[in-house]
Amino acid sequence: MGNDNQINTSAATSTGHLPHSIVVLPFANMSADQENEYFCDGITEEIINALTRIPGLKVTSRTSSFYFKNRSLPVSEIAQQLKVSLVLEGSIRRAGEMMRITAQLIEANEDFHFWSETWDRKVENIFALQDEISLLIADKAREFLGHFEIQDQLVVPQTESYQAYEWFLKGRFHFRKWNPEDAKISVTCFEKALAVDPQHAESMLGLADALGFLATTGAADHQTSWTRAGQMIHAAMAINDQLPEAHYQLSNLLFFTKGDYNEALQAALQAHRLKPNYAEANQHLCFLYLIAGEIEKARPHLAQTATIDPLSQETQFFQALFAYMQHDFAQSLAILDKSLVHNPLNVPAHTLKCYCLLHLGRLEETVGYFDALPAGIVVEGDQKGIEALYYVFKKDYARARECLAALEQRAKAPDGFRENSFLLFLYALLQEPDQAFAWVAQEQALRSPFLLIHYCDVLVDPLKTDPRYETYRTQLYAVNTTTAPNRAGKKALLTETEANAYTQKLQAYLQSEKPYLDSQLSLKLLAQALELHPNQLSWLINEKMGGNFNQFINDYRIEQFKQLAQNPANAHLSILGLAYESGFNSKTVFNTYFKKAIGMTPKQWIQQESEK
Structure with missing residues (x-):
């Protein structure tokens, strides 16, 4: 159909829309077979990933884009929530080995379609088509929004086997449902993809992601799952070390299984260098800097995350954590309450909310707090830990010490890591610095990731005037300051x-x-x-x-x-x-x-x- 003339976008920023910004909404499945939904979601995500590779273009991440799936909202309202200038929507109709893809660009401010196109192709040509579509969308967006450089190729074929790619899309479709049962299905799909193409790095990373999720949720053996996940990550990097997702997953692996802050940070930074608009990398860097007490280093990554993934539960959690680490407990609580309306099963958000309530003096609201939550999401260690903190803030030190003794005993169990995490807080608040630093030394020797997570927490403030505190902090968060890539401004494209x-x-x-x-x-x-x-x-x-x-x-x-x-x-x-x-x-x-x-x-x- 082609190109319609477009209007001046000089007013875009005055409306609250970010310049050089676009959201790719989930493509509608127009096929007779509803099972093809995985294919539509997969194509949408690949186009998002392709456009994200353009440094000068702000692309809303998958999480915030798919928030609007199956929701009948005006395009202008979606654009306003995401603060984007352009909206891309489309549909896919698949019949056997043929597919028809349609796409159209909508100007957010005036809410009108200014470009559309249709492609009829064989599914076996999917990678070439994804590249063609992404490049054309980027061209039309640049004509409308203004200058940014576009690479000659945005989509590189992942595999020569369409069958492997199809199993990969099915695996990712199930994994994105974020529950143990579908994660197990995704493992099977990724394994089938690798059976067809043993060198498909993306399926290796998908399998690693699913295994890590199952280990974290307790739906699979922790040691076995993380070990296999690590094998998949390293195998994928051996095939293609330019995949930002590989470095992001490596960062998580190094942090949660090795307790290696420096190596985890370096891997996360590399993921960010490879794809600056990568939402997960920005979220992870924000997390790593916040737990190290590096508020100002966390700030730009949080801002970037809020720009490209504003509706993500992860983004909102890190916004709350950022406010909490700055002692703005009221702001943190407000963000958490809003987030929990949309996802009441977010366990870390509930725990952080209790911390905020305690600091705000709303102690009684934490009593029995976890009793009102679904039994399946309640972590007993958190429940007991919050109870102990309640007595400390209430200045009932006798009861607090009783709770502390119970937590110390429970922390000795193989699965007592959550109870163990609260010991540092309690030693600090009960003015027992020697006990606190003895615990720190013990956990440092064990390379505990939970020590890294909690050492700079606000609840540890009573220890921060002790000279030992800064000594340990320097050791725990020591960073290899190797020369970073040159980030000098780009040269003019013409003399x-x-x-x-x-x-x-x-x-x-x-x-x-x-x-x-x-x-x-x-x-x-x-x-x-x-x-x-x-x-x-x-x-x-x-x-x-x-x-x-x-x-x-x-x-x-x-x-x-x-x-x-x-x-x-x-x-x-x-x-x-x-x-x-x-x-x-x-x-x-x-x-x-x-x-x-x-x-x-x-x-x-x-x-x-x-x-x-």
């Missing part, structure tokens, strides 16, 4: 001499050939005519002419409209006819753009001109 020469060439071409009269004119076509790379032409128009491609071209079309409207020979043409003759092919775009550019409607302008 000043080249920019001036191509500016003159562009203006001369527009004057002589009038390519803007073609409603299908694109940045790529114009770049080909000028023998420039599209990235260079995009940069030239934005940096040297002060606008995006569509604004630049539509300015020429407006001037053409004015000339045609003032010519008596065109009196027989309607306003819309004149607009079409000027290169516009959408009434909505023409009227909207004209009013933004001229300050009045086309009809008002013609009336004004006739009165001169």
Whole structure:
């Protein structure tokens, strides 16, 4: 169907929408077989991942995008919640080995469709099609939003076997349901994918993710699952060490099984370097910096996460943790309450909420707090730990010490790690620094991840004036300060001499050939005519002419409209006819753009001109 003319986006930021931002909504399954939902979700996620590889484009993450799946909300409302300038929606119809994919871009501020396209292909060509779709979407988004560089290829084929890829999509579909039963199904799917293609790194990472989830939830043996997950992660990295997901999972593995803060941080930083818009990497870096007490280092990663994944439960939890670590307990509690409305089964959020209630003096609200929660999510160690903290804050130290003794005994059990985690808090609050640091030394020797998580907590504040505290903190969170990659600003894509020469060439071409009269004119076509790379032409128009491609071209079309409207020979043409003759092919775009550019409607302008 092709390209409609687009309007100036200069007002985008004034509406609260982020510049250079887009959300890809879940593609609708139009197939007769509803089992193809996994395929639609998979294609949506691959397009999100592809666009996320473009550094200059803010792409809403999968979690916040899929929040709107099967929800009938106006596009403008979705865009407002996510603060994006563009919305991509589409559908997939699959019949046997053939598929039809449709996609359309919607301008969020004015809420109108300005571009759409349809593809009919064989499913075996899925990787080439994903790359074609992603590149075209990126091109059209850049024409509308302004300059950012686009790689020549956004989707690299994962495997030569479509069958393996299909099993991978099924595995990821089930894993995204975030429950043990579906996670077990996903393990089977990933294993089948690897049986077809033993070198499919993405299936290895999917399997590792599922195994780690099952181990964490207690649905599978902890040691066995994490060991196998580690094998999968290292095998995937041996095949492709440029996968950001591999470094992210390696970071989790190093942190939770080795208690190695430095190596976990380095792996997370590498995941972020490979894909700066990777929501999970930003969330994990925020977590790692917060637990080390590095508030200012955590801040930009939290801000990035809030931009690309605002509706994620993980994002909201880290926002609450950030406020908590700054002693803003009221703000933290407000975020947690809002989050728990959407996900009342979030155990860490309940525990952090109890900490906030204690600090705010609302002690009685923690009594029996966990009794009201579903039995399946209650961790007994948390329940007993909160009870002990309640007595400390109530200054009933005798009862607090009774609870402490019970926790110390329970912590000796193989599964007593949660009870053990509360010992540091209680030793600190009960003014027993020697006991506290003896516990720290013990856990440090064991390389406990829970020591890393809790050492800088607000509940440990009474220890922070003790000289031993900073000594241990320096040891626990020691970071290898190897030289980071050069992050200097990007060079101009053209020298000043080249920019001036191509500016003159562009203006001369527009004057002589009038390519803007073609409603299908694109940045790529114009770049080909000028023998420039599209990235260079995009940069030239934005940096040297002060606008995006569509604004630049539509300015020429407006001037053409004015000339045609003032010519008596065109009196027989309607306003819309004149607009079409000027290169516009959408009434909505023409009227909207004209009013933004001229300050009045086309009809008002013609009336004004006739009165001169």
